[in-house]
Amino acid sequence: MPDEIPPIGEKTDYKPMLAGTWNLVKFEQTDADAESKGFPAFATTKDLTNVFASHPYTDFSITFNADGTFTASKGTSYMQMLTSGNWLLNDLEYPSAIVLKNGSTTQTVSLGSLADVIVGKLQLKEERKQSDTGKVKIKYSYSLTKN
Amino acid sequence: MKKLIILTIIILASVGLKAQNAAPKFTVTPSDIDALTENVTIVFDVTGSAVEGVTDIYIWAWGEGLNPAEMLLCYDEGSPSWGSISKNAKLDPVAGEPNKRILKLPKTVTRAGTTVTFNNVAELFGVGDTPGKIKKFGFLLRSQDGSKQTPGDMATSVTLLPLEFEASYFRTFPAKVSNKDVVTAYLNLNLLESSEDQKLKIAGKIKASISLLTTNGTKILTTELMSTTYTAQGEYAVSFLPEKLGTFPTGTSISNVAKCQLVFSGEVYEQGGTAQLVNTKTFEFEFQQYE
Numbered sequence: 001m002p003d004e005i006p007p008i009g010e011k012t013d014y015k016p017m018l019a020g021t022w023n024l025v026k027f028e029q030t031d032a033d034a035e036s037k038g039f040p041a042f043a044t045t046k047d048l049t050n051v052f053a054s055h056p057y058t059d060f061s062i063t064f065n066a067d068g069t070f071t072a073s074k075g076t077s078y079m080q081m082l083t084s085g086n087w088l089l090n091d092l093e094y095p096s097a098i099v100l101k102n103g104s105t106t107q108t109v110s111l112g113s114l115a116d117v118i119v120g121k122l123q124l125k126e127e128r129k130q131s132d133t134g135k136v137k138i139k140y141s142y143s144l145t146k147n
Numbered sequence: 148m149k150k151l152i153i154l155t156i157i158i159l160a161s162v163g164l165k166a167q168n169a170a171p172k173f174t175v176t177p178s179d180i181d182a183l184t185e186n187v188t189i190v191f192d193v194t195g196s197a198v199e200g201v202t203d204i205y206i207w208a209w210g211e212g213l214n215p216a217e218m219l220l221c222y223d224e225g226s227p228s229w230g231s232i233s234k235n236a237k238l239d240p241v242a243g244e245p246n247k248r249i250l251k252l253p254k255t256v257t258r259a260g261t262t263v264t265f266n267n268v269a270e271l272f273g274v275g276d277t278p279g280k281i282k283k284f285g286f287l288l289r290s291q292d293g294s295k296q297t298p299g300d301m302a303t304s305v306t307l308l309p310l311e312f313e314a315s316y317f318r319t320f321p322a323k324v325s326n327k328d329v330v331t332a333y334l335n336l337n338l339l340e341s342s343e344d345q346k347l348k349i350a351g352k353i354k355a356s357i358s359l360l361t362t363n364g365t366k367i368l369t370t371e372l373m374s375t376t377y378t379a380q381g382e383y384a385v386s387f388l389p390e391k392l393g394t395f396p397t398g399t400s401i402s403n404v405a406k407c408q409l410v411f412s413g414e415v416y417e418q419g420g421t422a423q424l425v426n427t428k429t430f431e432f433e434f435q436q437y438e
Contacts, residue, residue, distance in 0.1 A: 029320075029321065029328070029329055031320060031321035031322055033179075033181075033308060033321075033322060033323070034312070034321070034322065037309075037310060037311065037312075039311075039312040040312055042378070042379070042380055043312045043320070046320055046331060048329055048386070051329065051331070051386045052386065052388075055391075078329075078388050078391055080327070128325060128327075128328060128437040128438070129437060129438050130177060130178065130179075130435065130436070130437060130438075131436040131437065131438055132176060132177055132178060132436075133177045135177070137179075137321070137323060137435070137437055138321050138324065138325075138328055138437065
């Protein structure tokens with residue numbers, strides 16, 4: 001059930017909108033070099049959602065609780081994400097990332113457009129950067145829908 | 148007994164010569180470059196090579212498929228000549244590291260009486276306007292007179308990232324990948340190389356065997372005959388997450404994995420109906436260090 005759309009002019013509080021269970025529906029990998037050079041789509045982005053038949057990424061879900069804790073269920077998927085801990089937004093007013101913490105381990109996952117959160121769609125992003133230059137080499141995009 | 152001594156001397160001399168002619172080690176920064184990448188640095192370590200101890204070390208480099216193939220630093224004008232290498236090809240020393248030399252871009256030199264700056268590999272090989280022409284270059288290090296040199300025949304080479312997508316016999320997606328990423332390897336039998344078993348053209352049930360190796364080439368684990376899928380582009384594809392390929396032997400982990408080798412196999416049916424397994428060559432790529 002999508003959250004109620006707030007009145008125009010009011011600041012949006014995304015935290016309660018993000019609270020709830022989100023299921024992964026699509027997982028994509030992009031070669032940043034190929035993207036920057038305008039390679040054809042098949043050589044730029046690959047849909048990994050069901051690339052491992054016995055380990056579909058759609059098995060993954062994550063629950064952001066209103067009390068600031070989270071639990072993630074990988075199911076049979078090879079998803080590389082913390083499975084429990086605390087979550088927070090990097091900026092309450094203009095969030096661009098969700099920070100997941102478990103003890104001393106922190107995983108920062110970028111938020112895609114927040115426009116669709118209100119209708120129960122969430123896009124998370126991660127980047128792999130070259131160690132010596134900091135240049136983005138691989139991008140991962142997770143599309144999730146709210147239960 | 149005399150024969151045994153002579154044989155031992157020959158073997159020791161051969162081993163000695165081999166050790167003296169080791170290929171130089173080198174590091175390219177950034178680690179993956181294309182023909183137009185700027186601010187490229189290559190550091191050479193000549194320890195154990197034929198040019199160790201030589202004060203002035205020169206680079207002789209050639210671009211695969213180019214004509215002339217030689218790097219512009221190697222000659223000032225006219226045609227390249229092994230016997231009269233340009234002073235521009237002399238590598239710079241590295242302070243405090245007597246066995247190291249460096250080539251750094253941009254590099255400004257005087258060539259045919261004119262000051263020229265080379266900003267990238269394409270410009271070094273004279274194809275700055277058509278950078279897609281250079282995909283790989285080989286090099287050797289030598290003394291000024293050429294009496295001492297490291298091995299040629301692509302014993303040391305640098306493969307450049309493509310500027311435009313080109314179908315190839317083998318590729319990975321992403322083109323450069325770390326050992327923590329999902330890797331997809333593709334085989335395009337429509338582009339079967341002439342040196343391969345041509346029976347592969349009619350082979351079916353294409354499978355892939357994948358090995359993970361350490362930096363020094365020791366195999367950590369191998370997963371045999373993984374199924375492939377056939378893509379809309381006519382390629383056979385196999386996807387894997389290195390960490391999930393198999394059980395790592397005790398004392399090893401994904402952090403020990405530096406390289407990957409793949410061999411594709413297909414079945415060909417002989418006249419009697421017996422299936423014969425035909426293999427491709429071994430494809431190898433190195434994993435990148437990504438954060």
